[in-house]
Amino acid sequence: MSPGMGLSFTAMNPNSIESTMKESRVFPPDEEFSKHAHIRSMEQYRALYEKSLNDPEAFWGEMADALHWFAPPREILVDERPHARWFVGGTTNIAYNCLDRHLSSLRRNKAAILWEGEPGETRTLTYHQLHREVCRFANVLRKLGVRTGDRVAIYMGMVPEIAVAMLACARIGAPHMVIFGGFAADAVRDRINDSKASLVVTCDGSWRRGQVVPLKAIVDKAIAECPSVRHTVVFKRTGERVNMEPGRDHYWQEVIEAVNANSTPVPVESEHPLFILYTSGTTGKPKGIVHTTGGYMVGTHVTSKYVFDLRENDTYFCTADVGWITGHSYVVYGPLLNGATVLMYEGAPNFPDQGRLWQLCERYGVTIFYTAPTAIRAFMRWGEQWPMKADLSCLRLLGSVGEPINPEAWMWYQRVIGNARCPVVDTWWQTETGAIMLSPLPGATPTKPGSATLPFFGIEADVVRKDGTRCAPNEGGFLVIKRPWPSMARTIYGDDERYQKYFTEIPGVYFTGDGARRDDDGYFWLMGRVDDVLNVAGHRLGTAEIESALVGHRAVAEAAVVGRPDELKGQGLVCFVTLRPGFAATRELKQVLAEHVASEIGRFARPDMVRFADALPKTRSGKIMRRLLKEIAGGGETQGDTTTLEDLSVLAALRASDDE
Ligand code: PRX
Numbered sequence: 001m002s003p004g005m006g007l008s009f010t011a012m013n014p015n016s017i018e019s020t021m022k023e024s025r026v027f028p029p030d031e032e033f034s035k036h037a038h039i040r041s042m043e044q045y046r047a048l049y050e051k052s053l054n055d056p057e058a059f060w061g062e063m064a065d066a067l068h069w070f071a072p073p074r075e076i077l078v079d080e081r082p083h084a085r086w087f088v089g090g091t092t093n094i095a096y097n098c099l100d101r102h103l104s105s106l107r108r109n110k111a112a113i114l115w116e117g118e119p120g121e122t123r124t125l126t127y128h129q130l131h132r133e134v135c136r137f138a139n140v141l142r143k144l145g146v147r148t149g150d151r152v153a154i155y156m157g158m159v160p161e162i163a164v165a166m167l168a169c170a171r172i173g174a175p176h177m178v179i180f181g182g183f184a185a186d187a188v189r190d191r192i193n194d195s196k197a198s199l200v201v202t203c204d205g206s207w208r209r210g211q212v213v214p215l216k217a218i219v220d221k222a223i224a225e226c227p228s229v230r231h232t233v234v235f236k237r238t239g240e241r242v243n244m245e246p247g248r249d250h251y252w253q254e255v256i257e258a259v260n261a262n263s264t265p266v267p268v269e270s271e272h273p274l275f276i277l278y279t280s281g282t283t284g285k286p287k288g289i290v291h292t293t294g295g296y297m298v299g300t301h302v303t304s305k306y307v308f309d310l311r312e313n314d315t316y317f318c319t320a321d322v323g324w325i326t327g328h329s330y331v332v333y334g335p336l337l338n339g340a341t342v343l344m345y346e347g348a349p350n351f352p353d354q355g356r357l358w359q360l361c362e363r364y365g366v367t368i369f370y371t372a373p374t375a376i377r378a379f380m381r382w383g384e385q386w387p388m389k390a391d392l393s394c395l396r397l398l399g400s401v402g403e404p405i406n407p408e409a410w411m412w413y414q415r416v417i418g419n420a421r422c423p424v425v426d427t428w429w430q431t432e433t434g435a436i437m438l439s440p441l442p443g444a445t446p447t448k449p450g451s452a453t454l455p456f457f458g459i460e461a462d463v464v465r466k467d468g469t470r471c472a473p474n475e476g477g478f479l480v481i482k483r484p485w486p487s488m489a490r491t492i493y494g495d496d497e498r499y500q501k502y503f504t505e506i507p508g509v510y511f512t513g514d515g516a517r518r519d520d521d522g523y524f525w526l527m528g529r530v531d532d533v534l535n536v537a538g539h540r541l542g543t544a545e546i547e548s549a550l551v552g553h554r555a556v557a558e559a560a561v562v563g564r565p566d567e568l569k570g571q572g573l574v575c576f577v578t579l580r581p582g583f584a585a586t587r588e589l590k591q592v593l594a595e596h597v598a599s600e601i602g603r604f605a606r607p608d609m610v611r612f613a614d615a616l617p618k619t620r621s622g623k624i625m626r627r628l629l630k631e632i633a634g635g636g637e638t639q640g641d642t643t644t645l646e647d648l649s650v651l652a653a654l655r656a657s658d659d660e
Helices: 031-036 042-054 056-065 094-098 127-143 160-172 185-195 215-223 252-258 293-307 325-337 356-364 373-382 407-417 496-503 543-551 587-600 626-633 649-656
Strands: 007-009 017-019 075-080 083-088 111-116 122-126 152-155 176-178 199-203 206-208 211-213 231-235 249-251 273-279 287-292 315-318 341-345 368-371 397-401 424-427 461-464 477-481 510-518 524-529 533-536 539-542 556-566 570-579 609-612
Touching: 042 056, 056 075, 056 083, 056 293, 083 293, 094 160, 094 293, 094 325, 111 127, 111 160, 111 356, 122 127, 127 160, 127 252, 152 160, 152 185, 152 215, 160 176, 160 199, 160 273, 160 325, 176 185, 185 215, 185 273, 185 287, 199 215, 215 231, 231 252, 249 252, 273 293, 273 325, 287 293, 293 325, 315 325, 315 356, 325 341, 341 356, 373 407, 397 407, 407 424, 461 510, 496 510, 524 533, 533 556, 533 570, 539 543, 543 556, 543 570, 543 587, 556 626, 570 587, 570 626, 587 609, 626 649
Parallel strands: 111 341, 152 176, 152 199, 176 273, 199 231, 231 249, 315 341, 315 368, 368 397, 397 424, 570 609
Antiparallel strands: 007 017, 075 083, 111 122, 206 211, 273 287, 461 477, 477 510, 510 524, 533 539, 556 570
């Protein structure tokens, strides 16, 4: 079965979704693992889960107590759905909790970040050293005029300084807005303009597969059209020659020398915004998801502890880029809140060869490894000989995130990387949820390949029909969350109305946008997105964003973008395009358009296929029938209802269209 399959609206009942996945293997937790785990049995999980739902205030109050508050919360939850406020009246600082809190214990001299650059250099930052760097950079930000509440954009490669920059922002209460280093100048510009960031932290360049990504040059191009930006700070990484505008641009290595390391953290309200992170939705405009301090801190702390079963001597390696939510929650905040040792790797997994990640695991003694199904499928394709060459005996836990994991990939991961002895946690969550929502607890939950299993403490998840009624076991429907949780997004920056849509699609509950089913044991099986959002190689892309990039090209009249199942990436992008008069449908133009999307959004969004059509299938009211295009893109027959199609001949022409 190819990944991403298994989801189709039934012709019989358009209210629910048909699931075609059959998988019956069950793996009970390893006894030895359970003995030492934080949560050791299903009984323990169930008891705590019930408590978390029956008395959420007591449960979350206790979870919050594990962290430092300058003033304790007066109220645990103020539930004014769709808005919720957590730990109200409490003041805290997440950077203080990630760093200062550990300095009075043995963790002071423990490695916080082990880092390896793509070319092979290594660095270690202890908690003490990381704290020092963060304090200094906080002083740099202050000196450059950043005040509590000001937004700071961060567009860097995977160097420790990206974490330093984030934590320094958090220390002074300036919300950070990290932009993934793979985004192109236009996307950088739009995000800066939407958030009105006053300062941009970047690098001269960043290493990727032996090549330099010219980050500062991209920033220059972007901020030429960003009136809010007053300063940039440029961390010298690759030694590129870059343009430095006097008064505006400052080298990190120079400004950091001019400040001391004394910095008092700013106690902020629990609901003070911690960061904005843009993600794709169903319209062309990315949404600035806003997370606040207290709830996000408690959520990432407790999920990291229980899902990864973190212990003091772990070496934890999450391969995600810090530019995505996984990097925020599970490279930086969650592990550091727990005082863990994080391995951070700068570059590509197949540089200089396909054994790089396994070499890293061996050399640093990685115990916990967290990656995405797309990466696992690439590892499978590269072959077992690569992991076999390395000693992976230190590994004790494997995690997966970002897309549905197909059972074959799950089994391979468990057998080849985990040597059939490491638990695999398939964690389901989203940028909006801030922290893991569905996942096995490794010492307690029997796992089934391909299932994210059961909800985390405090999470009331369900699968419902469009009308909100609960689906029967094994009936596919919509994944919803029925009550607020601490790490949930609070709003969309500058567009609260759009935020409220999460709660109106299916009234009264948070709609995730995902299809799912629950089996007879109540296990959740994710079936992919049900809206116009695609998941390509673990990257979330809105079809509307790509369409809007395409119609921005002078040759394009209309565009419709759909996903098709892809063995490696989960989904691939297929673009159907009609041309303006005077443009010929040539192979070259296909290349040009694919490149155009890559240069507008980023290389990771480059379409797999561009198909020209004379017309797109539309309903009589003029709506493009994506379902039909999806079927054509997937190479299948168009089976669904076509009676609303305006012009049937369009379909035949599309099927016959050149699809090289
Ligand atoms: O469709 C789900 C998929 O990724 C979406 C969220 O994407 P993003 O906000 O970019 O966050 C990704 C990292 C948390 C979800 O709506 N998704 C994420 N994890 C899983 C998943 N689908 C199935 N199984 C998962 N474990």
